[in-house]
Amino acid sequence: MDKILVRGGRPLNGTISISGAKNATLPALAASLLTTGRIHLSNIPHLKDVTTMLELLGQHGSAITIDEKLGVEIDNSNIVNFMAPYDLVRTMRASILVMGPLLARYGQTEISLPGGCAIGSRPVNLHIQGLRAMGAEIDLGGGYIRARAKRLQGTRFTFDPVTVTGTENLLMAATLAKGQTILENCAREPEVVDLANCLIAMGAKIDGAGTSTLTIEGVDHLQGCRHAIIPDRIEAATFMIGAVLTHGDILLTHASADALRAPIDKLKSMGAIIEEPDANSIRVRCHGDIEAVDLETSPYPGFPTDLQAQMLVLISLAKGTGIVTETVFENRFMHVSELQRMGADIRVRGNTAHVRGSKRLIGAPVMATDLRASASLVLAGLAAEGETLISRVYHIDRGYERIEEKLRALDADIQRVSG
Ligand code: UD1
Helix, strand or coil, X not given: CCEEEEECCCCCEEEEECCECHXXXXXXXXXXXXXXXXXXXXXXXXXXXXXXXXXXXXXXXXXEEEECCXXXXXXXXXXXXXXXXXXXXXXXXHHHHHHHHHHHHHCEEEEECCCCECCECCCCHHXXXXXXXXXXXXXXXXXXXXXXXXXXXXXXXXXXXXXXXXXXXXXXXXXXXXXEEEEECCCCCHHHXXXXXXXXXXXXXXXXXXXXXXXXXXXXXXXXXXXXXXXXXXXXXXXXXXXXXXXXXXXXXXXXXHHHXXXXXXXXXXXXXXXXXXXXXXXXXXXXXXXXXXXXXXXXXXXXXXXXXXXXXXXXXXXXXXXXXXXXXXXXXXXXXXXXXXXXXXXXXXXXXXXXXXXXXXXXEEECCCHHHHHHHHHHHXXXXXEEEEECCHHHHCCCCCHHHHXXXXXXXXXXXXX
């Protein structure tokens, strides 16, 4: 199994191009199931999760053409299978995103229940309740969700709590439902807005994308479209944090600062200098001391939970103490014990982590536990003295495109080693 070896202590310097967003690509691929017209998606990142979603579509019967430069074209004129099996769903929970489209377009689907994962129990009860409110008959049994509907009916449904893929699943389902659907307390993430834009290009009638209320007038058919996926804000911010903690100076291109207001504000208050030379680039540097801050994760436009692990590393290297509160997932501090092995002074109590900053982390063998946790270990390795060897890096390949190549281009001493 591959590992990543980092020799720390070199500042990140140079220019890096940000890839398309994983969390916008997955729903857009699932949305293709809503039409038999051809869907052409560009700016698709090369990631394990994207391959898994393409594999899932392939076994439903999608004909997929991949062009490394131009993107992916999907032809769903021959969908033959409505089942998402356990083997695929357990490797990627976002497989649940095919549920709404298959039910809306074909009136049936059978999807493995995703189960728990490293960051908590992660239920899908709201996806199910929402589809039931639209008239679907849903049974749970044998680890599967079996759903049937003649035609979904418009409804009014409120999410509690806010859920990103839940909002996306119901939004997709509502596009082909009969009548009007009003979804309240929706996720406002840029990836939800990107999905809405893709659906609108397919002919869907959606109002309110980016607000907490989505109003959808169901249509009888959707058509093919061309859509370019937005840049990955989590990848961008991960590199930004890397520049700050190594006291480097980097320019991100194909990046959107507008999608990163909360992280940018936080990094500035820690001492980073952040500029926006134009609408698609961000320059980040840090020369002086890094100051500790408190932070609390929350749904967009709050501070993203997908950056919590990376920020813990940065606060561990800051002057002073900080309290990090995780409000989105119940068990998202698995990376703390690995960071402690590198010398980080972090104590977890319930959903808060108390961090006492220090100027030093020391390289050690560590193990990645989930996608964003693995990114935090790479960042810790960049700042640490000596060598950090990270195992189970398959987690990182789910969500970061060629991370070691991109970091090497920024002067980092990092390599992938097999065995
Ligand atoms: C998405 C992102 C993930 C990110 C997360 C939160 C994708 C593919 N993944 O995951 O990277 O970390 O948003 O920003 O876009 N919940 C329920 N019932 C449900 C659904 C969710 O109680 O039916 C709860 C969850 O347990 C969690 C909270 O809602 O506490 C938010 O989870 P959710 O937004 O659904 O996360 P995902 O969509 O799975």
